[in-house]
Amino acid sequence: xxxxxxxxxxxxxxxxxxxxxxxxxxxxxxxxxxxxxxxxxxxxxxxxxxxxxxxxxxxxxxxxxxxxxxxxxxxxxxxxxxxxxxxxxxxxxxxxxxxxxxxxxxxxxxxxxxxxxxxxxxxxxxxxxxxxxxxxxxxxxxxxxxxxxxxxxxxxxxxxxxxxxxxxxxxxxxxxxxxx
Amino acid sequence: xxxxxxxxxxxxxxxxxxxxxxxxxxxxxxxxxxxxxxxxxxxxxxxxxxxxxxxxxxxxxxxxxxxxxxxxxxxxxxxxxxxxxxxxxxxxxxxxxxxxxxxxxxxxxxxxxxxxxxxxxxxxxxxxxxxxxxxxxxxxxxxxxxxxxxxxxxxxxxxxxxxxxxxxxxxxxxxxxxxxxxxxxxxxxxxxxxxxxxxxxxxxxxxxxxxxxxxxxxxxxxxxxxxxxxxxxxxxxxxxxxxxxxxxxxxxxxxxxxxxxxxxxxxxxxxxxxxxxxxxxxxxxxxxxxxxxxxxxxxxxxxxxxxxxxxxxxxxxxxxxxxxxxxxxxxxxxxxxxxxxxxxxxxxxxxxxxxxxxxxxxxxxxxxxxxxxxxxxxxxxxxxxxxxxxxxxxxxxxxxxxxxxxxxxxxxxxxxxxxxxxxxxxxxxxxxxxxxxxxxxxxxxxxxxxxxxxxxxxxxx
Numbered sequence: 001x002x003x004x005x006x007x008x009x010x011x012x013x014x015x016x017x018x019x020x021x022x023x024x025x026x027x028x029x030x031x032x033x034x035x036x037x038x039x040x041x042x043x044x045x046x047x048x049x050x051x052x053x054x055x056x057x058x059x060x061x062x063x064x065x066x067x068x069x070x071x072x073x074x075x076x077x078x079x080x081x082x083x084x085x086x087x088x089x090x091x092x093x094x095x096x097x098x099x100x101x102x103x104x105x106x107x108x109x110x111x112x113x114x115x116x117x118x119x120x121x122x123x124x125x126x127x128x129x130x131x132x133x134x135x136x137x138x139x140x141x142x143x144x145x146x147x148x149x150x151x152x153x154x155x156x157x158x159x160x161x162x163x164x165x166x167x168x169x170x171x172x173x174x175x176x177x178x179x180x
Numbered sequence: 181x182x183x184x185x186x187x188x189x190x191x192x193x194x195x196x197x198x199x200x201x202x203x204x205x206x207x208x209x210x211x212x213x214x215x216x217x218x219x220x221x222x223x224x225x226x227x228x229x230x231x232x233x234x235x236x237x238x239x240x241x242x243x244x245x246x247x248x249x250x251x252x253x254x255x256x257x258x259x260x261x262x263x264x265x266x267x268x269x270x271x272x273x274x275x276x277x278x279x280x281x282x283x284x285x286x287x288x289x290x291x292x293x294x295x296x297x298x299x300x301x302x303x304x305x306x307x308x309x310x311x312x313x314x315x316x317x318x319x320x321x322x323x324x325x326x327x328x329x330x331x332x333x334x335x336x337x338x339x340x341x342x343x344x345x346x347x348x349x350x351x352x353x354x355x356x357x358x359x360x361x362x363x364x365x366x367x368x369x370x371x372x373x374x375x376x377x378x379x380x381x382x383x384x385x386x387x388x389x390x391x392x393x394x395x396x397x398x399x400x401x402x403x404x405x406x407x408x409x410x411x412x413x414x415x416x417x418x419x420x421x422x423x424x425x426x427x428x429x430x431x432x433x434x435x436x437x438x439x440x441x442x443x444x445x446x447x448x449x450x451x452x453x454x455x456x457x458x459x460x461x462x463x464x465x466x467x468x469x470x471x472x473x474x475x476x477x478x479x480x481x482x483x484x485x486x487x488x489x490x491x492x493x494x495x496x497x498x499x500x501x502x503x504x505x506x507x508x509x510x511x512x513x514x515x516x517x518x519x520x521x522x523x524x525x526x527x528x529x530x531x532x533x534x535x536x537x538x539x540x541x542x543x544x545x546x547x548x549x550x551x552x553x554x555x556x557x558x559x560x561x562x563x564x565x566x567x568x569x570x571x572x573x574x575x576x577x578x579x580x581x582x583x584x585x586x587x588x589x590x591x592x593x594x595x596x597x598x599x600x601x602x603x604x605x606x607x608x609x610x611x612x613x614x615x616x617x618x619x620x621x622x623x624x625x626x627x628x629x630x631x632x633x634x635x636x637x638x639x640x641x
Contacts, residue, residue: 047543049370051275052274052275053275053276053277054274057277060276063369063370064369066533067369067530068369068370068533069368069369069370069371069533069536069537069541070537071372071537071541071542072537073533073534073537074534074537074538078538081403081538081545082402084401084403085399085401085402085403086398086402088398088402090394091398091402091548091549092398092552092553093548093549093551094548169275169373170374170375170513172375174374174375174376174377174542174552174554175374175542175548176542176548
């Protein structure tokens with residue numbers, strides 16, 4: 001039988017779920033500047049690529065952060081630039097803005113107060129389903145999981161690290177204009 | 181010069197500078213392309229740094245078909261079709277790995293790292309008449325050029341060197357180490373692959389000089405610095421990069437290869453002096469140090485930084501290689517390889533990789549907008565009314581190419597930087613290859629033009 005969650009753990013998970021739902025609203029309502037405020041200044045945003053490798057070599061499935069190529073491998077500074085680009089009004093890939101819906105589910109606390117995370121940090125795993133509808137009939141879906149490291153800063157949760165694991169190996173969308 | 185048939189000239193008319201939209205949509209033309217263009221051309225399938233050890237393999241593509249690119253036990257590079265000779269099943273199901281055998285999962289036919297059939301079940305009793313040497317995986321011809329691996333199915337094709345027709349000079353520079361030593365580059369791990377709903381020729385030739393100011397305007401306004409590290413904000417005296425202040429040209433070859441070239445001068449800034457690395461001393465200092473060595477080795481040619489788009493589907497952007505793999509008339513799978521110096525410190529490789537990620541690939545701030553336009557023009561061109569309207573490639577049509585191959589002691593046909601000359605050469609070559617029965621019919625164009633028939637007046641530099 002699985003360990004029962006304590007009352008505190010349950011409340012914490014609800015708090016984190018609420019954080020993710022609010023975050024999804026900011027993204028889906030194109031409130032990108034407010035979304036950026038959810039990240040710490042030293043945040044990492046990493047989306048490795050998948051390789052199809054032998055089941056005996058699963059350690060080589062994902063491209064490695066800062067060593068190999070990734071869909072995204074950056075910090076807050078370039079996320080800020082991406083938002084600025086969208087706001088120019090001439091970023092054709094997001095002009096007009098796409099309609100995007102973020103689903104977040106399977107939220108589970110992985111670590112708190114362990115060696116994996118810093119003081120005041122927790123690690124959270126979740127699943128995402130992101131849907132993009134663009135212009136008349138363009139339709140894309142990305143499904144995968146995320147591992148976030150959240151840090152308590154001045155009483156509020158901030159994302160200090162986001163790992164995004166998109167299930168696809170060959171990306172089946174023409175570009176990646178939205179955030180995960 | 182090869183005379184195009186009237187039907188082919190209806191599709192591609194380089195004299196009037198028009199191209200029919202049909203070539204981006206028509207299924208019959210697409211099927212013909214697979215035979216005439218992809219089954220006969222030299223195609224980029226990978227780089228030696230991806231398969232350094234015997235038994236190492238990666239998957240590549242030639243046209244729509246998957247190939248295994250393998251470092252054999254004999255240490256040579258082999259390229260063979262990833263389709264079992266028995267019942268046609270995919271033999272290798274991995275993107276990469278190391279194995280001296282590839283066993284088909286259907287009946288167990290097994291091939292070695294050179295593609296030879298080495299084992300099949302029931303061999304003793306069931307196939308006593310069979311000559312196994314005749315049933316290996318289909319082998320492509322392979323040539324390794326400064327580490328890059330090229331393959332063709334056509335036994336009658338000229339050598340890769342001849343195929344390049346003089347553009348090897350440019351291609352080699354892209355594969356060098358920053359310090360100018362030969363074959364000093366490696367592919368940073370992970371080939372970036374994605375699908376885009378457009379014909380494979382839409383992004384070709386990959387040397388379009390006139391789109392950046394508007395397609396990538398948001399990169400200029402939002403980020404201030406373009407992928408090459410130059411300020412991208414348009415100014416009166418310059419366009420999108422420092423190189424265009426003076427002496428920048430489009431350069432094409434009768435073989436269909438195209439590129440943009442800046443005539444190098446000793447006073448040009450080195451790679452370490454790019455604005456991109458202003459705030460990154462590790463990369464800046466590394467590039468400065470290596471670039472000094474480059475200047476010692478190559479002289480003024482150290483400043484020549486150009487990767488050509490090799491006909492039919494290979495394109496370079498800096499040290500980034502993009503291959504447009506056809507997936508039907510209106511679908512392309514783009515594979516992108518990112519190069520760094522093999523022996524650069526990890527810190528430098530990481531910074532370059534993250535720079536590539538920010539600008540290139542499907543999430544890249546510049547490439548996102550390319551994809552948007554390439555997809556949208558595909559959608560807007562598919563209707564029967566639009567299909568009848570030719571596309572315009574007339575920019576500087578009446579201006580002849582500036583000069584022949586010898587003017588700057590550099591090969592190729594130079595034309596004004598802002599012209600459609602590269603596109604006209606590319607589509608002309610496409611039409612020639614589409615109608616030519618054999619390489620004999622394609623050859624005359626190459627030799628005549630390369631030998632200087634194109635030399636005309638030089639008007640303005």
